[in-house]
Amino acid sequence: MSPMISIDNVSKWYGDFQVLTDCTTAVAKGEVVVVCGPSGSGKSTLIKCVNALEPFQKGSIIVDGISVGDPKTDLPKLRSRVGMVFQHFELFPHLSITDNLTIAQVKVLGRQPDEARDKGLKLLDRVGLAAHAAKYPGQLSGGQQQRVAIARALAMDPIAMLFDEPTSALDPEMINEVLDVMTQLAHEGMTMMCVTHEMGFARRVADRVIFMDRGMIIEDCAKDDFFGSPRSERAQQFLSKILQH
Amino acid sequence: MEFDFSQIGPSLPGLAEGMWLTLQLLALAVLGGVAIGTLIALARLSNNRLLSGLAKGYVNIFRSVPLLLVITWFYFAVPFLLRWITGSDTPVGAFASCLIAFMLFEAAYYSEIVRAGIQSISRGQIGAAYALGMTYAQAMRLVVLPQAFRKMTPLLLQQSIILFQDTSLVYAVGLMDFLNTARSRGDIAGQPHEFLLFAGFVYFVISFGASRLVKRLQQRLTV
Numbered sequence: 001m002s003p004m005i006s007i008d009n010v011s012k013w014y015g016d017f018q019v020l021t022d023c024t025t026a027v028a029k030g031e032v033v034v035v036c037g038p039s040g041s042g043k044s045t046l047i048k049c050v051n052a053l054e055p056f057q058k059g060s061i062i063v064d065g066i067s068v069g070d071p072k073t074d075l076p077k078l079r080s081r082v083g084m085v086f087q088h089f090e091l092f093p094h095l096s097i098t099d100n101l102t103i104a105q106v107k108v109l110g111r112q113p114d115e116a117r118d119k120g121l122k123l124l125d126r127v128g129l130a131a132h133a134a135k136y137p138g139q140l141s142g143g144q145q146q147r148v149a150i151a152r153a154l155a156m157d158p159i160a161m162l163f164d165e166p167t168s169a170l171d172p173e174m175i176n177e178v179l180d181v182m183t184q185l186a187h188e189g190m191t192m193m194c195v196t197h198e199m200g201f202a203r204r205v206a207d208r209v210i211f212m213d214r215g216m217i218i219e220d221c222a223k224d225d226f227f228g229s230p231r232s233e234r235a236q237q238f239l240s241k242i243l244q245h
Numbered sequence: 246m247e248f249d250f251s252q253i254g255p256s257l258p259g260l261a262e263g264m265w266l267t268l269q270l271l272a273l274a275v276l277g278g279v280a281i282g283t284l285i286a287l288a289r290l291s292n293n294r295l296l297s298g299l300a301k302g303y304v305n306i307f308r309s310v311p312l313l314l315v316i317t318w319f320y321f322a323v324p325f326l327l328r329w330i331t332g333s334d335t336p337v338g339a340f341a342s343c344l345i346a347f348m349l350f351e352a353a354y355y356s357e358i359v360r361a362g363i364q365s366i367s368r369g370q371i372g373a374a375y376a377l378g379m380t381y382a383q384a385m386r387l388v389v390l391p392q393a394f395r396k397m398t399p400l401l402l403q404q405s406i407i408l409f410q411d412t413s414l415v416y417a418v419g420l421m422d423f424l425n426t427a428r429s430r431g432d433i434a435g436q437p438h439e440f441l442l443f444a445g446f447v448y449f450v451i452s453f454g455a456s457r458l459v460k461r462l463q464q465r466l467t468v
Binding site for chain 1: 367369370372373374375376377378379380383387388391392395
Protein backbone atom coordinates (compact mmCIF):
# COMPACT_ATOMS: atom_id res chain seq x y z
CA MET A 1 0.00 0.00 0.00
CA SER A 2 1.36 3.40 -0.88
CA PRO A 3 1.98 5.72 2.07
CA MET A 4 -0.41 8.53 3.02
CA ILE A 5 2.40 11.07 2.84
CA SER A 6 5.56 10.46 0.88
CA ILE A 7 8.37 12.98 0.80
CA ASP A 8 10.97 12.32 -1.86
CA ASN A 9 14.28 14.15 -2.16
CA VAL A 10 12.84 17.52 -1.17
CA SER A 11 15.13 20.55 -1.17
CA LYS A 12 14.25 24.14 -0.47
CA TRP A 13 16.13 27.42 -0.60
CA TYR A 14 15.47 30.90 0.73
CA GLY A 15 17.45 32.80 -1.89
CA ASP A 16 20.94 31.33 -1.65
CA PHE A 17 20.37 29.75 1.73
CA GLN A 18 19.41 26.09 1.62
CA VAL A 19 16.92 25.23 4.37
CA LEU A 20 16.09 21.66 3.31
CA THR A 21 18.49 19.23 1.67
CA ASP A 22 17.28 16.04 -0.03
CA CYS A 23 14.72 15.10 2.59
CA THR A 24 13.14 11.71 2.04
CA THR A 25 10.64 9.94 4.28
CA ALA A 26 7.10 8.62 4.33
CA VAL A 27 4.16 8.35 6.68
CA ALA A 28 1.88 5.33 6.33
CA LYS A 29 -1.84 5.43 6.97
CA GLY A 30 -2.47 5.37 10.71
CA GLU A 31 1.17 5.97 11.52
CA VAL A 32 2.35 8.55 14.06
CA VAL A 33 5.68 10.14 13.19
CA VAL A 34 7.43 12.62 15.46
CA VAL A 35 9.87 15.05 13.86
CA CYS A 36 12.42 16.51 16.25
CA GLY A 37 15.69 18.40 16.09
CA PRO A 38 17.34 21.60 17.25
CA SER A 39 15.71 24.91 16.37
CA GLY A 40 16.51 26.04 12.86
CA SER A 41 16.90 22.45 11.69
CA GLY A 42 14.12 22.84 9.12
CA LYS A 43 11.53 20.59 10.77
CA SER A 44 8.75 23.21 10.75
CA THR A 45 9.62 24.10 7.18
CA LEU A 46 9.43 20.47 6.13
CA ILE A 47 6.02 19.91 7.69
CA LYS A 48 4.72 23.11 6.07
CA CYS A 49 5.86 21.81 2.69
CA VAL A 50 3.50 18.86 3.13
CA ASN A 51 0.40 21.05 2.74
CA ALA A 52 2.17 23.60 0.52
CA LEU A 53 2.15 26.42 3.03
CA GLU A 54 5.82 26.61 2.07
CA PRO A 55 6.88 26.01 -1.53
CA PHE A 56 9.88 23.79 -2.28
CA GLN A 57 12.13 23.90 -5.31
CA LYS A 58 13.25 20.28 -5.75
CA GLY A 59 11.84 16.83 -5.17
CA SER A 60 8.26 15.74 -4.70
CA ILE A 61 5.68 15.32 -1.99
CA ILE A 62 2.68 13.05 -2.58
CA VAL A 63 -0.29 13.21 -0.21
CA ASP A 64 -2.89 10.49 -0.71
CA GLY A 65 -1.82 10.10 -4.33
CA ILE A 66 -1.82 13.84 -5.10
CA SER A 67 1.39 15.68 -5.93
CA VAL A 68 1.73 18.80 -3.77
CA GLY A 69 4.31 20.47 -6.00
CA ASP A 70 2.39 19.99 -9.24
CA PRO A 71 1.18 23.41 -10.46
CA LYS A 72 -2.03 21.77 -11.68
CA THR A 73 -2.94 20.55 -8.18
CA ASP A 74 -5.94 22.23 -6.54
CA LEU A 75 -4.09 23.29 -3.40
CA PRO A 76 -7.09 24.61 -1.42
CA LYS A 77 -8.84 21.28 -1.98
CA LEU A 78 -5.77 19.31 -0.94
CA ARG A 79 -5.25 21.46 2.15
CA SER A 80 -8.88 21.09 3.16
CA ARG A 81 -8.21 17.35 3.54
CA VAL A 82 -5.07 17.74 5.66
CA GLY A 83 -5.49 19.16 9.16
CA MET A 84 -2.84 21.46 10.58
CA VAL A 85 -2.24 22.72 14.10
CA PHE A 86 0.11 25.65 14.67
CA GLN A 87 2.44 26.71 17.44
CA HIS A 88 0.47 29.89 18.06
CA PHE A 89 -2.99 28.26 17.67
CA GLU A 90 -4.10 30.80 15.04
CA LEU A 91 -7.75 30.71 15.97
CA PHE A 92 -9.60 33.57 14.28
CA PRO A 93 -9.92 36.18 17.05
CA HIS A 94 -12.87 38.02 15.49
CA LEU A 95 -15.02 34.87 15.46
CA SER A 96 -16.65 32.97 18.32
CA ILE A 97 -15.42 29.47 19.12
CA THR A 98 -18.44 28.02 17.34
CA ASP A 99 -17.78 30.13 14.24
CA ASN A 100 -14.11 29.14 14.31
CA LEU A 101 -15.23 25.52 14.20
CA THR A 102 -17.79 25.98 11.42
CA ILE A 103 -16.48 28.65 9.03
CA ALA A 104 -14.31 26.39 6.89
CA GLN A 105 -16.83 23.53 7.00
CA VAL A 106 -19.45 25.86 5.53
CA LYS A 107 -17.33 28.02 3.21
CA VAL A 108 -14.83 25.42 2.01
CA LEU A 109 -16.68 22.10 2.20
CA GLY A 110 -20.12 23.58 1.51
CA ARG A 111 -21.79 21.91 4.48
CA GLN A 112 -25.09 23.20 5.79
CA PRO A 113 -24.65 25.57 8.79
CA ASP A 114 -26.69 23.30 11.09
CA GLU A 115 -24.71 20.23 10.14
CA ALA A 116 -21.42 22.12 10.59
CA ARG A 117 -22.52 23.39 13.97
CA ASP A 118 -23.47 19.93 15.22
CA LYS A 119 -20.16 18.56 14.05
CA GLY A 120 -18.18 21.42 15.57
CA LEU A 121 -19.91 21.22 18.93
CA LYS A 122 -19.47 17.47 19.06
CA LEU A 123 -15.72 17.88 18.53
CA LEU A 124 -15.61 20.73 21.03
CA ASP A 125 -17.16 18.38 23.55
CA ARG A 126 -14.58 15.75 22.68
CA VAL A 127 -11.72 18.11 23.56
CA GLY A 128 -13.56 18.92 26.80
CA LEU A 129 -14.62 22.49 26.01
CA ALA A 130 -18.33 22.23 25.30
CA ALA A 131 -19.07 24.99 27.81
CA HIS A 132 -17.02 27.54 25.86
CA ALA A 133 -18.84 27.46 22.52
CA ALA A 134 -20.09 31.05 22.69
CA LYS A 135 -16.82 32.58 23.87
CA TYR A 136 -14.12 34.23 21.79
CA PRO A 137 -10.55 32.89 21.48
CA GLY A 138 -9.15 35.73 23.59
CA GLN A 139 -11.22 34.54 26.56
CA LEU A 140 -9.60 31.09 26.60
CA SER A 141 -6.24 29.94 27.98
CA GLY A 142 -3.50 28.88 25.58
CA GLY A 143 -4.11 25.20 26.22
CA GLN A 144 -7.84 25.63 25.63
CA GLN A 145 -7.21 27.57 22.42
CA GLN A 146 -4.95 24.83 21.12
CA ARG A 147 -7.58 22.18 21.87
CA VAL A 148 -10.12 24.27 19.94
CA ALA A 149 -7.61 24.52 17.09
CA ILE A 150 -7.33 20.72 17.02
CA ALA A 151 -11.13 20.41 16.99
CA ARG A 152 -11.29 22.97 14.17
CA ALA A 153 -8.91 20.89 12.08
CA LEU A 154 -10.75 17.65 12.89
CA ALA A 155 -14.07 19.17 11.84
CA MET A 156 -12.84 18.99 8.24
CA ASP A 157 -12.58 15.15 8.50
CA PRO A 158 -8.89 15.19 7.61
CA ILE A 159 -7.08 12.18 6.17
CA ALA A 160 -3.97 13.19 8.13
CA MET A 161 -2.99 15.74 10.78
CA LEU A 162 0.11 17.90 10.84
CA PHE A 163 1.25 19.39 14.15
CA ASP A 164 3.80 22.21 14.08
CA GLU A 165 5.19 22.51 17.63
CA PRO A 166 1.70 22.46 19.14
CA THR A 167 2.88 22.83 22.75
CA SER A 168 5.91 25.14 22.35
CA ALA A 169 3.98 28.32 23.09
CA LEU A 170 2.15 26.90 26.10
CA ASP A 171 2.74 27.32 29.81
CA PRO A 172 4.03 24.03 31.26
CA GLU A 173 0.83 23.25 33.14
CA MET A 174 -1.17 23.36 29.91
CA ILE A 175 1.02 21.10 27.82
CA ASN A 176 -0.51 17.84 29.02
CA GLU A 177 -4.09 18.75 28.20
CA VAL A 178 -3.05 19.23 24.58
CA LEU A 179 -0.85 16.13 24.48
CA ASP A 180 -3.74 14.10 25.92
CA VAL A 181 -5.97 15.11 23.01
CA MET A 182 -3.19 14.23 20.56
CA THR A 183 -2.60 10.87 22.25
CA GLN A 184 -6.27 10.03 22.06
CA LEU A 185 -6.27 10.95 18.38
CA ALA A 186 -3.28 8.70 17.73
CA HIS A 187 -4.99 5.78 19.45
CA GLU A 188 -8.00 6.27 17.20
CA GLY A 189 -5.78 5.60 14.21
CA MET A 190 -5.23 9.13 12.86
CA THR A 191 -2.26 9.54 10.55
CA MET A 192 -0.08 12.12 12.28
CA MET A 193 3.12 14.01 11.60
CA CYS A 194 4.17 15.99 14.68
CA VAL A 195 7.00 18.45 15.01
CA THR A 196 7.57 18.54 18.76
CA HIS A 197 10.17 18.62 21.51
CA GLU A 198 7.95 16.51 23.76
CA MET A 199 10.07 13.38 23.92
CA GLY A 200 7.72 11.83 26.50
CA PHE A 201 4.93 12.06 23.92
CA ALA A 202 7.23 10.59 21.26
CA ARG A 203 8.14 7.70 23.54
CA ARG A 204 4.52 6.92 24.42
CA VAL A 205 2.75 7.54 21.15
CA ALA A 206 5.05 7.68 18.12
CA ASP A 207 5.66 4.78 15.80
CA ARG A 208 8.69 6.43 14.26
CA VAL A 209 10.98 9.33 15.07
CA ILE A 210 12.68 11.56 12.52
CA PHE A 211 15.63 13.61 13.70
CA MET A 212 16.61 16.63 11.61
CA ASP A 213 19.63 18.89 11.73
CA ARG A 214 20.65 21.72 9.37
CA GLY A 215 17.91 20.91 6.88
CA MET A 216 18.72 17.21 6.61
CA ILE A 217 17.01 14.12 7.91
CA ILE A 218 19.74 12.52 10.04
CA GLU A 219 17.76 9.71 11.62
CA ASP A 220 14.50 8.11 10.53
CA CYS A 221 13.79 5.01 12.52
CA ALA A 222 11.39 3.13 14.78
CA LYS A 223 10.84 4.84 18.12
CA ASP A 224 12.61 2.16 20.15
CA ASP A 225 15.67 2.31 17.94
CA PHE A 226 15.79 6.09 18.23
CA PHE A 227 15.57 6.19 22.00
CA GLY A 228 17.57 2.99 22.44
CA SER A 229 20.56 3.65 20.26
CA PRO A 230 20.56 6.65 17.93
CA ARG A 231 23.24 6.09 15.36
CA SER A 232 24.30 9.64 14.76
CA GLU A 233 26.35 11.67 17.20
CA ARG A 234 24.20 14.75 16.67
CA ALA A 235 21.03 12.89 17.63
CA GLN A 236 22.77 11.57 20.74
CA GLN A 237 23.82 15.08 21.72
CA PHE A 238 20.32 16.40 21.08
CA LEU A 239 18.74 13.66 23.17
CA SER A 240 21.14 14.08 26.07
CA LYS A 241 20.43 17.82 26.13
CA ILE A 242 16.68 17.54 25.83
CA LEU A 243 16.24 14.64 28.23
CA GLN A 244 18.20 16.28 31.04
CA HIS A 245 15.16 18.23 32.14
CA MET B 246 -18.91 96.44 11.21
CA GLU B 247 -22.13 94.98 12.49
CA PHE B 248 -23.38 91.43 11.89
CA ASP B 249 -26.98 90.64 11.20
CA PHE B 250 -27.84 86.96 11.36
CA SER B 251 -31.59 87.53 11.03
CA GLN B 252 -31.97 85.85 7.64
CA ILE B 253 -30.32 82.56 8.64
CA GLY B 254 -33.37 81.24 10.48
CA PRO B 255 -35.74 81.52 7.49
CA SER B 256 -33.04 80.01 5.24
CA LEU B 257 -32.52 76.90 7.34
CA PRO B 258 -34.70 74.56 5.17
CA GLY B 259 -32.69 75.56 2.10
CA LEU B 260 -29.42 75.15 3.97
CA ALA B 261 -30.57 71.72 5.16
CA GLU B 262 -31.05 70.70 1.54
CA GLY B 263 -27.47 71.72 0.85
CA MET B 264 -26.29 69.72 3.85
CA TRP B 265 -28.28 66.72 2.61
CA LEU B 266 -26.40 66.84 -0.69
CA THR B 267 -23.08 67.18 1.15
CA LEU B 268 -23.86 64.14 3.31
CA GLN B 269 -25.00 62.06 0.33
CA LEU B 270 -21.81 62.92 -1.49
CA LEU B 271 -19.78 62.07 1.62
CA ALA B 272 -21.48 58.72 2.28
CA LEU B 273 -21.21 57.51 -1.31
CA ALA B 274 -17.62 58.75 -1.65
CA VAL B 275 -16.61 56.95 1.57
CA LEU B 276 -18.24 53.69 0.50
CA GLY B 277 -16.79 53.84 -3.01
CA GLY B 278 -13.42 55.12 -1.80
CA VAL B 279 -13.00 52.39 0.79
CA ALA B 280 -14.08 49.70 -1.68
CA ILE B 281 -11.69 50.89 -4.41
CA GLY B 282 -9.01 51.60 -1.79
CA THR B 283 -9.25 48.02 -0.52
CA LEU B 284 -8.78 46.64 -4.03
CA ILE B 285 -5.78 48.93 -4.54
CA ALA B 286 -4.32 47.82 -1.21
CA LEU B 287 -4.69 44.16 -2.22
CA ALA B 288 -3.07 44.91 -5.59
CA ARG B 289 -0.27 46.78 -3.87
CA LEU B 290 0.42 43.79 -1.59
CA SER B 291 0.16 41.26 -4.39
CA ASN B 292 3.17 39.22 -5.48
CA ASN B 293 2.47 40.24 -9.06
CA ARG B 294 4.96 43.05 -9.67
CA LEU B 295 2.98 44.62 -12.48
CA LEU B 296 -0.14 44.77 -10.31
CA SER B 297 1.67 46.17 -7.27
CA GLY B 298 3.54 48.64 -9.48
CA LEU B 299 0.30 49.91 -11.01
CA ALA B 300 -1.26 50.27 -7.56
CA LYS B 301 1.78 52.13 -6.28
CA GLY B 302 1.69 54.47 -9.28
CA TYR B 303 -2.01 55.13 -8.73
CA VAL B 304 -1.46 56.06 -5.10
CA ASN B 305 1.53 58.26 -5.87
CA ILE B 306 -0.27 60.15 -8.64
CA PHE B 307 -3.43 60.90 -6.69
CA ARG B 308 -1.49 61.86 -3.57
CA SER B 309 0.60 64.32 -5.57
CA VAL B 310 -2.12 66.38 -7.23
CA PRO B 311 -4.55 68.85 -5.63
CA LEU B 312 -8.07 67.56 -5.08
CA LEU B 313 -9.51 70.71 -6.60
CA LEU B 314 -7.72 69.91 -9.83
CA VAL B 315 -9.07 66.36 -9.85
CA ILE B 316 -12.61 67.63 -9.31
CA THR B 317 -12.50 70.19 -12.14
CA TRP B 318 -10.64 67.81 -14.42
CA PHE B 319 -13.25 65.11 -13.98
CA TYR B 320 -16.02 67.62 -14.45
CA PHE B 321 -14.72 68.45 -17.89
CA ALA B 322 -13.12 65.13 -18.81
CA VAL B 323 -15.83 62.63 -17.87
CA PRO B 324 -18.46 63.83 -20.39
CA PHE B 325 -15.73 64.09 -23.02
CA LEU B 326 -14.49 60.57 -22.30
CA LEU B 327 -18.01 59.17 -22.36
CA ARG B 328 -18.68 60.80 -25.68
CA TRP B 329 -15.48 59.31 -26.99
CA ILE B 330 -16.46 55.84 -25.76
CA THR B 331 -20.17 55.80 -26.53
CA GLY B 332 -20.13 58.15 -29.51
CA SER B 333 -23.06 60.16 -28.22
CA ASP B 334 -23.55 62.90 -25.68
CA THR B 335 -24.14 61.36 -22.29
CA PRO B 336 -24.92 63.93 -19.63
CA VAL B 337 -23.48 62.90 -16.27
CA GLY B 338 -24.04 66.03 -14.22
CA ALA B 339 -21.87 67.69 -11.64
CA PHE B 340 -22.89 65.34 -8.82
CA ALA B 341 -21.80 62.17 -10.61
CA SER B 342 -18.54 63.62 -11.87
CA CYS B 343 -17.70 64.98 -8.40
CA LEU B 344 -18.58 61.66 -6.80
CA ILE B 345 -16.27 59.79 -9.17
CA ALA B 346 -13.50 62.30 -8.50
CA PHE B 347 -13.85 61.92 -4.73
CA MET B 348 -14.01 58.13 -4.87
CA LEU B 349 -10.89 57.81 -6.98
CA PHE B 350 -8.97 60.48 -5.08
CA GLU B 351 -9.85 59.23 -1.61
CA ALA B 352 -9.24 55.63 -2.65
CA ALA B 353 -5.53 56.49 -2.79
CA TYR B 354 -5.59 57.58 0.86
CA TYR B 355 -7.89 54.81 2.07
CA SER B 356 -5.72 52.22 0.33
CA GLU B 357 -2.70 53.22 2.42
CA ILE B 358 -4.74 52.84 5.62
CA VAL B 359 -6.13 49.47 4.54
CA ARG B 360 -2.67 48.30 3.46
CA ALA B 361 -1.27 49.04 6.90
CA GLY B 362 -4.27 47.24 8.41
CA ILE B 363 -3.73 44.12 6.32
CA GLN B 364 -0.02 44.12 7.13
CA SER B 365 -0.79 44.29 10.84
CA ILE B 366 -2.50 40.87 10.69
CA SER B 367 0.02 38.11 11.38
CA ARG B 368 1.11 35.76 8.59
CA GLY B 369 0.00 32.90 10.81
CA GLN B 370 -3.64 33.90 10.38
CA ILE B 371 -3.33 33.62 6.62
CA GLY B 372 -1.50 30.30 7.03
CA ALA B 373 -4.33 28.98 9.20
CA ALA B 374 -6.92 30.11 6.66
CA TYR B 375 -5.02 28.41 3.83
CA ALA B 376 -4.49 25.27 5.92
CA LEU B 377 -8.27 24.98 6.28
CA GLY B 378 -8.58 24.96 2.50
CA MET B 379 -9.55 28.57 1.97
CA THR B 380 -8.65 30.28 -1.29
CA TYR B 381 -6.79 33.62 -1.29
CA ALA B 382 -10.10 35.45 -1.75
CA GLN B 383 -11.75 33.56 1.12
CA ALA B 384 -8.77 34.08 3.42
CA MET B 385 -8.91 37.81 2.75
CA ARG B 386 -12.68 38.18 2.95
CA LEU B 387 -13.35 35.92 5.93
CA VAL B 388 -10.18 36.20 8.02
CA VAL B 389 -7.84 39.08 7.19
CA LEU B 390 -10.05 42.00 6.13
CA PRO B 391 -12.57 41.72 9.00
CA GLN B 392 -9.70 41.94 11.50
CA ALA B 393 -7.90 44.66 9.55
CA PHE B 394 -11.03 46.83 9.29
CA ARG B 395 -11.69 46.49 12.99
CA LYS B 396 -8.23 47.85 13.71
CA MET B 397 -8.44 50.51 11.01
CA THR B 398 -11.92 51.89 11.66
CA PRO B 399 -10.73 54.95 13.65
CA LEU B 400 -8.23 55.92 10.95
CA LEU B 401 -10.78 55.40 8.17
CA LEU B 402 -13.23 57.61 10.06
CA GLN B 403 -10.60 60.32 10.62
CA GLN B 404 -9.89 60.34 6.90
CA SER B 405 -13.64 60.56 6.25
CA ILE B 406 -13.88 63.67 8.46
CA ILE B 407 -11.24 65.29 6.28
CA LEU B 408 -13.28 64.23 3.25
CA PHE B 409 -16.38 65.83 4.81
CA GLN B 410 -14.57 69.16 4.79
CA ASP B 411 -13.15 68.58 1.33
CA THR B 412 -16.59 67.99 -0.19
CA SER B 413 -16.94 71.80 -0.07
CA LEU B 414 -14.56 71.95 -3.05
CA VAL B 415 -17.49 71.04 -5.34
CA TYR B 416 -18.10 74.78 -5.12
CA ALA B 417 -15.68 74.98 -8.04
CA VAL B 418 -18.08 73.23 -10.41
CA GLY B 419 -21.23 74.86 -9.06
CA LEU B 420 -22.76 71.91 -7.21
CA MET B 421 -25.15 73.15 -4.54
CA ASP B 422 -23.67 71.54 -1.46
CA PHE B 423 -23.90 73.07 2.00
CA LEU B 424 -21.21 75.70 1.51
CA ASN B 425 -22.40 76.74 -1.93
CA THR B 426 -26.01 76.96 -0.71
CA ALA B 427 -24.91 79.14 2.22
CA ARG B 428 -22.95 81.40 -0.11
CA SER B 429 -25.81 81.74 -2.58
CA ARG B 430 -28.46 82.29 0.13
CA GLY B 431 -26.23 84.81 1.83
CA ASP B 432 -25.83 86.78 -1.38
CA ILE B 433 -29.58 86.78 -1.96
CA ALA B 434 -30.28 87.85 1.62
CA GLY B 435 -27.58 90.49 1.49
CA GLN B 436 -25.77 88.93 4.44
CA PRO B 437 -22.91 87.03 2.72
CA HIS B 438 -20.44 87.27 5.64
CA GLU B 439 -22.94 86.13 8.20
CA PHE B 440 -23.92 83.11 6.14
CA LEU B 441 -20.31 82.10 5.57
CA LEU B 442 -19.57 82.49 9.27
CA PHE B 443 -22.54 80.30 10.05
CA ALA B 444 -21.40 77.71 7.49
CA GLY B 445 -17.95 77.64 9.07
CA PHE B 446 -19.51 77.17 12.50
CA VAL B 447 -21.55 74.19 11.24
CA TYR B 448 -18.51 72.56 9.61
CA PHE B 449 -16.55 73.04 12.83
CA VAL B 450 -19.22 71.59 15.10
CA ILE B 451 -19.75 68.49 12.94
CA SER B 452 -16.05 67.84 12.29
CA PHE B 453 -14.92 68.49 15.85
CA GLY B 454 -17.78 66.49 17.33
CA ALA B 455 -17.13 63.55 14.99
CA SER B 456 -13.41 63.73 15.73
CA ARG B 457 -14.07 63.49 19.47
CA LEU B 458 -16.34 60.49 18.93
CA VAL B 459 -13.64 58.78 16.88
CA LYS B 460 -11.12 59.38 19.68
CA ARG B 461 -13.47 57.78 22.18
CA LEU B 462 -13.97 54.83 19.83
CA GLN B 463 -10.22 54.49 19.44
CA GLN B 464 -9.75 54.35 23.19
CA ARG B 465 -12.43 51.71 23.51
CA LEU B 466 -10.81 49.61 20.79
CA THR B 467 -7.34 49.76 22.32
CA VAL B 468 -8.40 48.98 25.90
